[in-house]
Amino acid sequence: MTHSTDNAWNHPEAQLASGRYIVAYIVGLALMGLSFGLVEKHAFTPLGLGIAISAIGALAAIVQCVLLLHMNLSETQIWHTVALVLFIPLFVLAIGLTAWMFHGLYRRTMMMPVPHASSTAPTVAKSGA
């Protein structure tokens, strides 16, 4: 694979492709379909639904990372996996800390009622404004 005389598609990374892509497709659609069905049927309370679809979404993302992006500990893929694993805390912290800071800001600064001119505006504000 390091010699130009070899066929480039014999490189270990090209050989990673497999029928597991079909499994990823079926499982991915099934999980997203499940989330969709739960929301359409209002299966739980809003909070319960939020937790359920978040958990299903996380599971779907993990399945796709393993089956589609080949995240594993093999010699060819280990550094891809390490980079992703180190990325995840950045992802969670960036969104989580931002949400936390602004949630606190809104709670402390929004003294006046929220004006809702349109009927499409929500009837219930999450933090009670």
Added chain:
Amino acid sequence: MSAATTKTLDVKKSPMWSSGHGHDVIATRTLGFWLYMLSDAMMFTALFAAYVVLGHTINAAGGPWSTAVAHPSVAFRETVWLFSSVLAYGLAMIALKKGHRGGVMLGIAAAILIAFGFLGADLHEVADLLRMGATPERSGFLSAFFTLVFYHGLHVIVGIAWMLVMLVQVASLGLTENVVYRLLNLRLFWHFQAVMWVFMFTFLYLRGAIV
């Protein structure tokens, strides 16, 4: 120096920054591109963070709220289109494994056509929202919503353009080392869109419909 020792050095022991015989061009370039994809994911992270902040009702400014603009059924149709395109590209990669040039081209062509299906559904959804007066400039909430939708749509457009280029390169150059590493990078790019779409679908469309 025996041939065996040299071979071991070449394949296993040489650091990837070595410019010697052990330099694995394909592995180095896919790792580099993967790190770039993760920095692209940080862009998504920033946009999701903005969406979370602007997802407070006061940022709707009296305009349409997420329950009016997030349509899970439309988004689920888009999910089917996008995942199918990702699968078609995956099948092209299975053909690549055996060096079947025709199979690679067939898979990529199918992935392009199906991706146009996604893009059509996406544009139709956006056009409907604009018609009902939900424009990006209406409120901070809608700005954040549309920025995420447009940013993801832009990725699909780039993916289609890249696949068209690779179709031409596979046809004209064959499965050379350069073409193979580009196909592998495009696989990372295209399959990563499926992972990002899981978050888009869950937190933009489904979450938006239940708030």
